[in-house]
Amino acid sequence: MATAAAASLVADASNGSTTYDRMKAIKEFDEAKIGVKGLSDSGADTIPEYFRHPQSSLSDLKPVRTSTAKGIPVIDLSSLNDLAQRPKIVQQVKDAAKTWGFFQVVNHGVPTSVLDSTLEAVKNFHELPQEVKSKYYKRQELGGVAYTSNNDLYRSSAASWHDYIQAWLSPVPLNEEDLPEVCRKEVVAWNGHVKGVGEAVMEVLSEGLGLDKGKFKELSFPDIRLFVGSYYPYCPQSDLTLGLTSHTDPGVVTVLLPNEVKGLQIRHDGEWVEIEPVPGRLIVNVGDLLQIVSNGEYSSVEHRVVANGSKEPRVSAIVFFNLYRWREGDVYGPLPELVSAERPAIYRDFTKEEFNSNFYSKGLDSKSLVDKIKIVN
Numbered sequence: 304m305a306t307a308a309a310a311s312l313v314a315d316a317s318n319g320s321t322t323y324d325r326m327k328a329i330k331e332f333d334e335a336k337i338g339v340k341g342l343s344d345s346g347a348d349t350i351p352e353y354f355r356h357p358q359s360s361l362s363d364l365k366p367v368r369t370s371t372a373k374g375i376p377v378i379d380l381s382s383l384n385d386l387a388q389r390p391k392i393v394q395q396v397k398d399a400a401k402t403w404g405f406f407q408v409v410n411h412g413v414p415t416s417v418l419d420s421t422l423e424a425v426k427n428f429h430e431l432p433q434e435v436k437s438k439y440y441k442r443q444e445l446g447g448v449a450y451t452s453n454n455d456l457y458r459s460s461a462a463s464w465h466d467y468i469q470a471w472l473s474p475v476p477l478n479e480e481d482l483p484e485v486c487r488k489e490v491v492a493w494n495g496h497v498k499g500v501g502e503a504v505m506e507v508l509s510e511g512l513g514l515d516k517g518k519f520k521e522l523s524f525p526d527i528r529l530f531v532g533s534y535y536p537y538c539p540q541s542d543l544t545l546g547l548t549s550h551t552d553p554g555v556v557t558v559l560l561p562n563e564v565k566g567l568q569i570r571h572d573g574e575w576v577e578i579e580p581v582p583g584r585l586i587v588n589v590g591d592l593l594q595i596v597s598n599g600e601y602s603s604v605e606h607r608v609v610a611n612g613s614k615e616p617r618v619s620a621i622v623f624f625n626l627y628r629w630r631e632g633d634v635y636g637p638l639p640e641l642v643s644a645e646r647p648a649i650y651r652d653f654t655k656e657e658f659n660s661n662f663y664s665k666g667l668d669s670k671s672l673v674d675k676i677k678i679v680n
């Protein structure tokens with residue numbers, strides 16, 4: 304789309320008219336397939352109205368603490384296979400997953416060159432000419448590869464200032480040819496490496512619950528993987544919107560690689576804490592499903608990304624381990640091994656259909672399944 308047309312999308316949407324048709328404006332944005340990168344590139348100095356978040360979500364945009372001040376734990380995985388050292392790492396991971404729901408890992412085995420080229424490739428994809436990139440634009444999440452902006456665009460109360468490309472990696476193996484050439488080799492390499500990190504972390508998390516390290520594998524948890532390459536372009540009114548609205552991740556574990564532009568904040572003790580990006584580190588967090596199966600031992604913590612007010616784009620490469628594509632008939636709930644008279648189940652069991660419909664029927668920021676299935680005595 305020509306830049307002038309993109310600018311008119313912005314102007315139309317923020318003219319303050321009382322006849323403003325929000326849904327129509329959203330649809331036009333969606334159909335233009337330009338993403339927020341297209342809006343940003345138009346040079347407009349305002350954002351469309353449907354990107355404006357309520358004041359209540361914007362009042363505390365500045366984090367009160369940074370991870371360097373009081374630590375989101377940094378865990379060294381280098382001696383994971385040393386039997387004498389492993390219990391210490393298990394304890395660290397367990398504590399972090401319980402207290403913070405987030406931790407960072409170093410010496411995770413992914414070469415720096417792979418980290419760098421993954422981020423570069425995600426950036427290069429998003430910076431392709433509109434007409435090339437828009438061929439990948441899709442709204443339905445039906446597997447394979449898709450580029451889009453705001454997966455909950457039509458459901459959320461306010462859109463967020465980011466675009467992403469996603470690729471299902473498993474259980475249906477990714478057809479590499481479906482990936483845009485500009486990031487094909489890099490996404491495949493990243494997938495190869497991050498799979499090992501996620502699986503190793505899940506083994507440790509399993510041990511932290513006193514379970515066999517293969518327990519999550521047995522439950523087929525590592526099998527379902529989704530790659531997401533996010534792009535947060537410059538936002539001309541970064542104090543009026545968010546890069547990604549506050550949410551919890553629905554799956555088991557998320558492994559995230561950010562570039563050097565700040566933005567990710569997590570909720571801790573009622574405050575927003577920034578995770579300062581440090582090259583070489585990967586960020587791991589607990590998702591809803593893990594909070595549930597662990598019977599609340601581990602915490603799926605709210606997080607968000609503030610809108611990017613800097614000219615340098617924020618880029619992240621993420622792999623979600625186990626979201627919502629289970630085997631037919633699967634029912635999940637707190638693992639029986641973790642339920643006892645002293646520690647009764649705090650969640651009821653639920654089905655795949657319930658999990659799916661909860662995810663697809665709501666905006667990212669609304670009530671998660673965790674709250675819905677909580678047993679209230």
Ligand SMILES: O=C(O)CCC(=O)C(=O)O
Pocket residue numbers: 531533547552559561567606607608618619621
């Ligand atoms: O890009 C980031 O740093 C966070 C993204 C995120 O939380 C998500 O996609 O679920």
Ligand SMILES: [Fe+2]
Pocket residue numbers: 550551552606
């Ligand atoms: Fe997330």
